[in-house]
Amino acid sequence: MVKRARTSQDETLDLYGEQVSPEDHLRVIEEMLNALSVAQLQTVRKLAATKRKEKLEEAKETVLREMKGTCEALGLTMKDVFPSLQAGSKAPIRVKYPGFSDM
DSSP: OOOOOOOOHHHHHTTTSTTSOHHHHHHHHHHHHHTSOHHHHHHHHHHHHHHHHHHHHHHHHHHHHHHHHHHHHHTOOHHHHOGGGSTTOSOOOOOOOTTOOOO
């Protein structure tokens, strides 16, 4: 008789391994969400919003770093590539409200 070793839930799901597809991750998350209360779901929502902002900032920084490197390699500045970044290049926007005539 072969004795099987017990595995933890993480090992069974292999959530951090390369063999799990993004769809499988989402399926597991959905199953976990089904077990939570409304209050717990609100907490998860706040945590997800915070994590989303963090990842967006990281992605922005990565893109900017890559663009600056590419510009430097070509002997350009960011202002050469994006002339609208120059100070004072924006004209003030006139605000109009529907139903009001120009005053």
